[in-house]
Amino acid sequence: MSTAAPPLSARQQFLRRAEDCYRDYSLQSVQDWKAATGGLAIGYMPIYIPRELLHSQGVLPVGLMGGGDDLEIIRGDAYYQSYICHIPRSTIELGLNGSLDPLDGMLFPAICDVIRNLSGMWKLLFPDKFAMYLDVPQDFHRLRGGRFWRQELEQLASQLTACGARPYDPDALRESLALYNTNRRLVQALYDLRIREPWRVPTSELYPLLRAGMVLPVETFTSWLEEFYQLLLADDTCRPMDQARVLLTGSFCEQPPLGLIRTLERAGCYIVDDDFAIIHRWLQHDIPLEGDPLENLANAFLEDAMASPTRYIDEAVKGAELVQRVQASRAEGVLFCAPSFCDPALLDQPMTVAAIEAAGIPWTAFKYSENTGQFQVIREQAGTFADALKLWSGH
Amino acid sequence: MSTSPPVVQKDSSQIRQKEMIAAHFHRLALSPETGENNVYTFVPGNLTELIRAFDLLPVLPEINALQSGMRGKSREYIALAEKAGHSEDVCTYVKCDLGMMKSGNIGPTGERLPDPDLLLLSYTGCFTFLKWFEILQQEYKAPVVMLHVPYQGDGTITPHMRDYVVEQLRDKVIPALEEISGQAYDEAKLKGLLARSRQAEDDLVWVLQSARHRPSPIDAYFGAVYYVGPIFSAFRGTEEAVGYYRALREEVEERMAAGLGPVTPEGQLAEERYRVVVEGPPNWTSFREFWQMFVDEGAVVVASTYTKVGGTYDFGFRHDPEHPLETLADYCLGCYTNLNFPSRIDMLCRYIEEYQADGFLINSVKSCNSFSAGQLLILREVERRTGRPGGFIESDLVDPRYFSPANIKNRLESYFQMLDQKRSGGH
Numbered sequence: 001m002s003t004a005a006p007p008l009s010a011r012q013q014f015l016r017r018a019e020d021c022y023r024d025y026s027l028q029s030v031q032d033w034k035a036a037t038g039g040l041a042i043g044y045m046p047i048y049i050p051r052e053l054l055h056s057q058g059v060l061p062v063g064l065m066g067g068g069d070d071l072e073i074i075r076g077d078a079y080y081q082s083y084i085c086h087i088p089r090s091t092i093e094l095g096l097n098g099s100l101d102p103l104d105g106m107l108f109p110a111i112c113d114v115i116r117n118l119s120g121m122w123k124l125l126f127p128d129k130f131a132m133y134l135d136v137p138q139d140f141h142r143l144r145g146g147r148f149w150r151q152e153l154e155q156l157a158s159q160l161t162a163c164g165a166r167p168y169d170p171d172a173l174r175e176s177l178a179l180y181n182t183n184r185r186l187v188q189a190l191y192d193l194r195i196r197e198p199w200r201v202p203t204s205e206l207y208p209l210l211r212a213g214m215v216l217p218v219e220t221f222t223s224w225l226e227e228f229y230q231l232l233l234a235d236d237t238c239r240p241m242d243q244a245r246v247l248l249t250g251s252f253c254e255q256p257p258l259g260l261i262r263t264l265e266r267a268g269c270y271i272v273d274d275d276f277a278i279i280h281r282w283l284q285h286d287i288p289l290e291g292d293p294l295e296n297l298a299n300a301f302l303e304d305a306m307a308s309p310t311r312y313i314d315e316a317v318k319g320a321e322l323v324q325r326v327q328a329s330r331a332e333g334v335l336f337c338a339p340s341f342c343d344p345a346l347l348d349q350p351m352t353v354a355a356i357e358a359a360g361i362p363w364t365a366f367k368y369s370e371n372t373g374q375f376q377v378i379r380e381q382a383g384t385f386a387d388a389l390k391l392w393s394g395h
Numbered sequence: 396m397s398t399s400p401p402v403v404q405k406d407s408s409q410i411r412q413k414e415m416i417a418a419h420f421h422r423l424a425l426s427p428e429t430g431e432n433n434v435y436t437f438v439p440g441n442l443t444e445l446i447r448a449f450d451l452l453p454v455l456p457e458i459n460a461l462q463s464g465m466r467g468k469s470r471e472y473i474a475l476a477e478k479a480g481h482s483e484d485v486c487t488y489v490k491c492d493l494g495m496m497k498s499g500n501i502g503p504t505g506e507r508l509p510d511p512d513l514l515l516l517s518y519t520g521c522f523t524f525l526k527w528f529e530i531l532q533q534e535y536k537a538p539v540v541m542l543h544v545p546y547q548g549d550g551t552i553t554p555h556m557r558d559y560v561v562e563q564l565r566d567k568v569i570p571a572l573e574e575i576s577g578q579a580y581d582e583a584k585l586k587g588l589l590a591r592s593r594q595a596e597d598d599l600v601w602v603l604q605s606a607r608h609r610p611s612p613i614d615a616y617f618g619a620v621y622y623v624g625p626i627f628s629a630f631r632g633t634e635e636a637v638g639y640y641r642a643l644r645e646e647v648e649e650r651m652a653a654g655l656g657p658v659t660p661e662g663q664l665a666e667e668r669y670r671v672v673v674e675g676p677p678n679w680t681s682f683r684e685f686w687q688m689f690v691d692e693g694a695v696v697v698a699s700t701y702t703k704v705g706g707t708y709d710f711g712f713r714h715d716p717e718h719p720l721e722t723l724a725d726y727c728l729g730c731y732t733n734l735n736f737p738s739r740i741d742m743l744c745r746y747i748e749e750y751q752a753d754g755f756l757i758n759s760v761k762s763c764n765s766f767s768a769g770q771l772l773i774l775r776e777v778e779r780r781t782g783r784p785g786g787f788i789e790s791d792l793v794d795p796r797y798f799s800p801a802n803i804k805n806r807l808e809s810y811f812q813m814l815d816q817k818r819s820g821g822h
Contacts, residue, residue, distance in 0.1 A: 078771060079769060079771050079772050080768070080769070080771065081759055081761070081767060081770075081771070081789060083484070083761045084764065084767070084768050088768065088769075108548075110522075110546070111522075112522045112764070113521060113522045113523065113764035113765040113768060114764050114768040114769075116522070116546055116548075116765075117736060117764070117765075117768040117769040118768070118769065119548055119735065119736075120548075120735040120736025120737055120738075120739075120769075121736055121769045121772050123735070123736070123737055124736060124737060124740070124772065124776060125772070132548065132549075133546060133548025133549070133735070134548075135545045135546050135548060137543060137559075138518060138525065138541060138543040139541060139543045139559075139563055139567070141566075143562070143566075144559060144562045144563055144566060144567075145543070145559075147555075147558075147559070147562075148545070148555060148556075148558075148559035151555040152555075155553075309526070312516075312518075312525050312529070312541055312543075313529060314539075314541060318529060318532075318533055340484060341484045342484075343484075343485055343486070343522065343523055343526070343764060344522065344526065346481075346482040346484050346485050347481075347482075347485050347486075347489065347523065347526035347527075347530070348526060348529075349480070349482065350479065350480040350481055350530070351529060351530060351533055353480060354533070367484075
């Protein structure tokens, strides 16, 4: 006698849809979009690209974050030594196995030396596809970095046009800015809700949605965010548990497997702030719609971006923003959770640890790779840390 | 019975180079008394002429780290940095430098180096530089000025890239140097320094290109790291550099006229059996041992990419005194690790052809992603385009834990056997 599985709730169905979407390495949703619109799809490596500009030219920006724990790396490993992080090898694997064929090109924003070199490798491996290194400024003055960045954006726009995209149009960009402003506000609303009631917004549920948002058109992603928010509010089965509130940092490029996020939660952590799929929150505020929209887009990068190990911190105190985020999220401790061999994260860590310690905030650190499959050690470490927070933090 | 260590053979240019660099370190050590101020900066994209135009002294933390490696100090320095929380995964130059600082900042001559008066973060070709100086800023509490040099992602220097660098030089770097030095920017003085750079660059290029001859009178990797020392570090633009490169050229001319091969640590190389091109930095902790592996096989490096990290001159670039800031910008933009992969591969293929190399070797160093990430594609692509065999070895810059002599020797021997087979028509 067989027993039928209980039907999935609306929330469970939604989450399955989000997870299926981000785990679909054949990029079916991208293919569907292209078939429906005739537009170009351009892949990009994580952190930040000016998605608004692409959108205004009728281009779908498709965020690529490696192959996670779903992909067996066969050919990608032949390009990298053992001491190089995992994301470039899985990205090459996806390129070589045809998964990225639906894309008309790739953008490689300035993240680190590995991704920078990957941009040239891509030109050699896929000579028929558009590939561009997008050098974001590390000088944040409007008249220097601003001018340079604007010219990079103009060059990007013209190169996309040469590939078949619509020419740059200020009015179209203004409309795109408005759409992404709305989108960012909804993402932030979910983060805010998680700060207030983390039991209502498990990170292991929020994360697949953010990942799906990397491949979906912004219009669809926005509707999914709204739907998820309503589902969360309607669900009265969630109850607070005696978990420690932690901020997770270091996972801004190569992402941990979903199983690791679940493990942290099961070990007694409420993740109340994180660096996952950071492009959705890279800009802190709305981009103004008045005036020159390209100038506004450029200035937003200069003046409104999150502190990140990929950005030079000039006059601000190193680690100060992380301390502020801890305070704003009311986190009781920090998990430094970086991929192995991630130069920006690991070189930054001692400095940000110093800032965290100076502020009296407890922390612990561990590393992973996107295909990490054994979580027991991390579970014990995170569990011990969470217990210590509950016992000794005085909350 | 005790045996004395073998005497290391050096040609006169090596001796002179060592004296120049030692004198610079001594001058730095005395600077707290003499009142001379210094600027910490990096080798790729270094602005030595500009720094010297303000009578400031350059300090190169990479040079300090490699010197620590050669002196056998890097292991303890790296351990100190790792104990302080720096990951085992990251660049050992950074950790070696930090360990040296935490051990009293004793430089290669045994004298204490001064703390930085200014950190000039010339962010060329290596993302780690950015982190490195953020760390130093925190450690020393010194002022820092950032020069962001865009990467040649498409293999070209565009006007807007050059303008961006020039604007930063004019609006940020020069005012910072003025403040530290107490001197106003003097363009005529800078032009004079740049003119001297040009002279030295001409002679350096002549020396490096002498390796086109058979036998090559120089080793363009192991020997040439000594040759590029003055021009890549503290001396570009000085009369000392002009004199050094003129003397070096004359020395090499004599060697060529006499039909001599390069000087190795054991003296004259008797026979040039293999001509190879090398990509990637050397290992410093076992530099002599590493070189010896080539000498034992009669292998001469006729061109290398590492000797272009502080400036790529052999394809025509020279500092132009008539356009001082623009030429500094072009210099920074053109350093080897600021070139994209297709350009780096073009360069290697060109070297192999122009220097009639039998093959090429890649020394992949763990510490330098800027060089190393993706080098296996370089290997494949250069082999495909030139038909010459490539070899691949792995080590590190200054971490002795990543230098495995038996493994590297074994690989090199196999590689040279492969070249023999290729010559004899085998497959």
